[in-house]
Amino acid sequence: MTVATVNQKPHLAPAPSNPSPSSVVAAELAAAEAKLLSLLESHESLITEICHYLVDGGGKRLRPLFMLLVYRACGGEDRTVDDAIDAAIALELIHSATLLHDDIIDGGLVRRGRPSAFARYGAMPTLVAGDYLFCRAFELCGRFEEPLVRTAAQACLELTEGEMMEGRMRFSTTTTLDDYVAIITRKTASLFAAAGKVAAGLTAAPGSVAEAMAGLGNAVGLAFQMVDDLLDILGTEDKIGKPVGSDLRSGIPALPLVLAMESAEVRGALQNGSRLEGGTFDAILRVLRSPQIVARARSLAAEQVAIARGILTTLRPSPYRDSLGTLIDEQVNREV
Amino acid sequence: MTVATVNQKPHLAPAPSNPSPSSVVAAELAAAEAKLLSLLESHESLITEICHYLVDGGGKRLRPLFMLLVYRACGGEDRTVDDAIDAAIALELIHSATLLHDDIIDGGLVRRGRPSAFARYGAMPTLVAGDYLFCRAFELCGRFEEPLVRTAAQACLELTEGEMMEGRMRFSTTTTLDDYVAIITRKTASLFAAAGKVAAGLTAAPGSVAEAMAGLGNAVGLAFQMVDDLLDILGTEDKIGKPVGSDLRSGIPALPLVLAMESAEVRGALQNGSRLEGGTFDAILRVLRSPQIVARARSLAAEQVAIARGILTTLRPSPYRDSLGTLIDEQVNREV
Numbered sequence: 001m002t003v004a005t006v007n008q009k010p011h012l013a014p015a016p017s018n019p020s021p022s023s024v025v026a027a028e029l030a031a032a033e034a035k036l037l038s039l040l041e042s043h044e045s046l047i048t049e050i051c052h053y054l055v056d057g058g059g060k061r062l063r064p065l066f067m068l069l070v071y072r073a074c075g076g077e078d079r080t081v082d083d084a085i086d087a088a089i090a091l092e093l094i095h096s097a098t099l100l101h102d103d104i105i106d107g108g109l110v111r112r113g114r115p116s117a118f119a120r121y122g123a124m125p126t127l128v129a130g131d132y133l134f135c136r137a138f139e140l141c142g143r144f145e146e147p148l149v150r151t152a153a154q155a156c157l158e159l160t161e162g163e164m165m166e167g168r169m170r171f172s173t174t175t176t177l178d179d180y181v182a183i184i185t186r187k188t189a190s191l192f193a194a195a196g197k198v199a200a201g202l203t204a205a206p207g208s209v210a211e212a213m214a215g216l217g218n219a220v221g222l223a224f225q226m227v228d229d230l231l232d233i234l235g236t237e238d239k240i241g242k243p244v245g246s247d248l249r250s251g252i253p254a255l256p257l258v259l260a261m262e263s264a265e266v267r268g269a270l271q272n273g274s275r276l277e278g279g280t281f282d283a284i285l286r287v288l289r290s291p292q293i294v295a296r297a298r299s300l301a302a303e304q305v306a307i308a309r310g311i312l313t314t315l316r317p318s319p320y321r322d323s324l325g326t327l328i329d330e331q332v333n334r335e336v
Numbered sequence: 337m338t339v340a341t342v343n344q345k346p347h348l349a350p351a352p353s354n355p356s357p358s359s360v361v362a363a364e365l366a367a368a369e370a371k372l373l374s375l376l377e378s379h380e381s382l383i384t385e386i387c388h389y390l391v392d393g394g395g396k397r398l399r400p401l402f403m404l405l406v407y408r409a410c411g412g413e414d415r416t417v418d419d420a421i422d423a424a425i426a427l428e429l430i431h432s433a434t435l436l437h438d439d440i441i442d443g444g445l446v447r448r449g450r451p452s453a454f455a456r457y458g459a460m461p462t463l464v465a466g467d468y469l470f471c472r473a474f475e476l477c478g479r480f481e482e483p484l485v486r487t488a489a490q491a492c493l494e495l496t497e498g499e500m501m502e503g504r505m506r507f508s509t510t511t512t513l514d515d516y517v518a519i520i521t522r523k524t525a526s527l528f529a530a531a532g533k534v535a536a537g538l539t540a541a542p543g544s545v546a547e548a549m550a551g552l553g554n555a556v557g558l559a560f561q562m563v564d565d566l567l568d569i570l571g572t573e574d575k576i577g578k579p580v581g582s583d584l585r586s587g588i589p590a591l592p593l594v595l596a597m598e599s600a601e602v603r604g605a606l607q608n609g610s611r612l613e614g615g616t617f618d619a620i621l622r623v624l625r626s627p628q629i630v631a632r633a634r635s636l637a638a639e640q641v642a643i644a645r646g647i648l649t650t651l652r653p654s655p656y657r658d659s660l661g662t663l664i665d666e667q668v669n670r671e672v
Contacts, residue, residue, distance in 0.1 A: 042493070044500040101467060105460045124441045127463065128499050131437065134467070135492040138474050142485030149478030156471040157378075164380040164464050 021323035021330065025068040032064050032085045036092055039136045050117050050129035055096050058112045058241075063095055063195055064088035065327065066220065070199035070213050073320035083202050086140050087148070091195055093137035094156060098163075100130035105163065106250055113241035148198050155194035162186025171251035171274075173267040180258040181222070189221030196220075209315075216311040216324075223304035224331050229254035230297050231334060233288045245285050249276050255297050256288040263287055305332055357659035357666065358397075361404040368400050368421045372428055375472045386453050386465035391432050394448045394577075399431055399531055400424035401663065402556065406535035406549050409656035419538050422476050423484070427531055429473035430492060434499075436466035441499065442586055449577035484534050491530035498522025507587035507610075509603040516594040517558070525557030532556075545651075552647040552660075559640035560667050565591035566633050567670065569624045581621050585612050591633050592624040599623055641668055 022029055040051040071084040103111060103118040104126055110116060118126045141149050166183050169175045196217030200210035231240050232247045233256050247254040251270060260266045266287055269280050276284060287293070308328055315321045358365055376387040407420040439447060439454035440462055446452060454462045477485050502519050505511045532553030536546035567576050568583045569592050583590040587606060596602045602623055605616050612620060623629070644664055651657045 042497055042500075044497045044504075046504065047497065047500055101463060105463060123459075124503055125500065127437060127441060128496050128503070131470070131499075132493060132496040134470060135489055135496060138477070138492065139486060139489030141474070142477075142480075142482040142489065144478075146478040150475060153471055153475030153478065156474065157468060160464050160468040160471060161378055161380045161383065163467075164378075164383055164461065167460055167464070168380075168382065 019323075019326075021069065021327040022065055024319045024323050025065070025072060028068045028072075028081060028085055028088075029061065029064065032068070032088050032092075033061070035085065036089045039089065039093065039140070040133075042132060046121070046125055047129050047132050050100070050121050050125055051096070051133060053120065054100060054111075054117050054129075055092075057114065059092070059096070061092060062224070062327075062331070063091045063191060066192060066217070066324075067091060067195040067199045069320050069324045069327065070196050070216070071202060073315050073318055073324060074200045074203040074205040074209055074213065075316075076199070076203040080202055083143070084199060086143065087152075087198050087202065088195075090137040090140045090152065091191065093133045093140070094152075094159075095191060097130045097133035097137070098159060100126050100133065102163070104130075105167065106252070108242070108246070110242040110246075113238075144198075148201055151194050151197050151201070155190040158186040158190040162188070162190070166252060169253045171270045171272075172253060173261065173270050175253040175258050175261060177258060180253055180255060183253065184222060184225040185218065188225040189218045192217035192221030192224075212311050212314055216308055219304045219308040219311065220328060220331075223301045223308065223328070226255050226297060226301040226304065227332055227334060229256060230294065230301070232256075233285060234294070245281065248284060248288065249281060251276070255300070256293050257284075259293050259296050260284075260287050260290075301332060355659075355662075357405065357663040358401055360655045360659050361401065361408060364404045364408075364417060364421055364424075365397065365401065368404070368424050368428075369397070371421065372425045375425065375429065375476070376469075378468060382457070382461055383465050383468050386436070386457050386461055387432070387469060389456065390436060390447075390453050390465075391428075393450065395428070395432070397428060398560070398663075398667070399427045399527060402528060402553070402660075403427055403531040403535045405656050405660045405663065406532050406552070407538060409651050409654055409660060410536045410539040410541040410545055410549065411652075412535070412539040416538055419479070420535060422479065423488075423534050423538065424531075426473040426476045426488065427527065429469045429476070430488075430495075431527060433466045433469035433473070434495060436462050436469065438499070440466075441503070442588070444578070444582070446578040446582075449574075480534075484537055487530050487533050487537070491526040494522040494526040498524070498526070502588060505589045507606045507608075508589060509597065509606050511589040511594050511597060513594060516589055516591060519589065520558060520561040521554065524561040525554045528553035528557030528560075548647055548650055552644055555640045555644040555647065556664060556667075559637045559644065559664070562591050562633060562637040562640065563668055563670060566630065566637070568592075569621060570630070581617065584620060584624065585617060587612070591636070592629050593620075595629050595632050596620075596623050596626075637668060 036055065037052070040048055040055060042048045042051070067088045068084060071081070076084055099111070100117055102108065103116040104123050108116050109119040117129065141152060162183050162185070166187060169179060169183070193214045194217070196213030196215075197210050200213040229247065232254060233245055235244060237243055248257060251273070257266070266284055269276055269284050305328055309325065312321055312324055372391065373388075376384055376391060378384045378387070403424045404420060407417070412420055435447070436453055438444065439452040440459050444452050445455040453465065477488060498519050498521070502523060505515060505519070529550045530553065532549030533546050536549040565583065568590060569581055571580060573579055584593060587609070593602070602620055605612060605620050641664055645661065648657055648660055
């Protein structure tokens with residue numbers, strides 16, 4: 001029953017009086033949500049059912065929120081807000097597609113506190129539903145200019161490469177911190193970076209701002225993934241919506257495991273190359289939860305947060321910029 | 337050791353003196369091939385390897401060939417031929433992605449006479465490589481206008497729906513011919529229809545021609561799939577590159593099986609809902625190979641060929657139009 005905040009440094013604590021970061025783009029998010037749900041309708045009822053099961057199942061819409069806030073923070077106008085909304089939907093569709101495929105790849109049976117689509121519907125329909133969501137994103141992107149589509153597609157390509165790289169390094173005893181950062185840069189940060197770049201690209205902001213927003217997305221994505229990795233070992237099943245240590249059991253090179261790679265005990269446990277269970281799992285979990293490992297992971301996430309905050313200061317002050325700051329704080333300080 | 341042509345009606349026999357239909361677009365196909373192969377390069381060597389394993393492994397490039405012939409037959413000029421080549425590559429990438437995912441879905445262990453990517457590399461890397469190919473297609477489509485992207489994306493959506501519908505009707509004893517046509521319209525013909533429509537859309541031809549070419553693609557796709565289904569039961573393993581009766585064993589509602597659904601013996605065998613093996617498989621294969629079933633299947637394919645030929649007559653005479661005719665004949669008369 002561990003109860004802890006992932007980062008308790010005072011300068012990262014959320015100001016309790018801040019409104020929810022989504023409140024300043026509530027109308028945009030509502031429009032995105034309605035259209036997102038309408039795009040899940042297929043002639044094949046099982047596709048519709050699986051897509052709704054995943055997409056309605058408690059997703060945080062972090063990527064659309066981030067994208068819409070960047071759009072507004074860069075001066076995006078009402079006149080072109082429909083473009084930003086469609087881009088945000090495309091992003092969530094792509095993210096959802098990868099979640100469906102990820103659960104097949106990882107054999108993930110629980111997501112967001114209930115059976116994963118893979119566990120409930122089986123591999124075949126889940127694979128097809130993932131393809132369907134991806135095609136929906138593809139369809140939506142038709143309205144955009146080539147550079148934006150290229151940015152999104154490149155992010156998707158990186159995502160698959162991150163997935164493959166992670167698979168390759170499962171149960172590896174030699175994964176370095178650089179490897180880890182390379183994996184999550186591709187697997188998680190690439191989509192946030194694309195979100196930042198595309199959102200800025202839809203406004204009249206100059207190209208340098210779009211590059212800065214790509215950097216913001218990258219830092220935010222890295223920080224979020226690092227915190228997610230920490231929650232996997234510090235959380236309770238209730239809060240993280242899946243069994244504690246799921247990454248660890250599957251030998252996924254998540255941050256705490258990579259940081260603990262110097263331990264002979266950890267390397268020994270990985271060398272079997274099979275799922276960690278029972279006493280071995282408990283022993284390694286204790287190593288990963290050691291104060292040094294947790295502090296090191298927090299400090300790496302804090303580095304990215306500092307980078308993100310630095311980039312935020314280059315934007316003109318606005319409620320949207322403030323909300324981006326709050327969003328980062330909220331996510332990095334997620335309680336477990 | 338059955339040796340037969342699928343359709344032996346005289347008016348469908350290929351004129352032996354005809355040059356290969358690919359010869360009139362040889363330069364375009366060569367350019368497409370070179371770029372296609374270059375797009376398989378990933379930072380992750382396993383992705384590159386799997387993609388090459390599939391794409392270099394004896395694919396007929398039927399879809400790019402069809403698309404480039406339609407482009408030229410509709411008056412497509414050299415000035416915009418790069419667009420047609422990119423569209424043809426995108427199509428082959430999408431088709432290749434679906435083959436990788438199909439083998440996972442069907443548990444297909446043999447493709448084109450050797451182990452499938454799924455059999456050789458396992459489900460996880462094959463799934464990711466399929467996603468990678470799909471993203472490459474998505475990237476390539478960035479240069480096209482919204483209507484073309486929509487056409488391609490819609491075809492992809494239909495494809496996933498066809499896949500799901502086919503899965504739903506496996507081992508079903510009540511699949512009708514209408515169901516069958518609905519499945520293959522989505523699963524196979526949709527991509528040919530999109531190819532025809534997009535190819536014409538890239539030329540100065542009026543919208544009515546694009547619609548006609550969509551119809552051509554639809555008829556061609558239906559005919560090809562019907563012949564494929566027939567080859568599955570009439571072919572030799574050597575010629576079709578996979579074990580004879582693979583569809584039948586897996587309970588896939590392919591044309592001969594659907595046409596034999598009136599047989600109580602066939603329905604009885606399907607009712608178990610598990611793979612057909614041994615004596616049951618042999619007995620059902622004999623039913624499907626009966627002259628009535630084979631003749632009915634051939635006549636259904638011939639109907640589509642007649643429709644396709646009718647549409648071809650609406651195009652101005654050209655070597656490209658002639659080659660489309662030859663392509664159809666060659667495919668429909670494939671020897672087994």
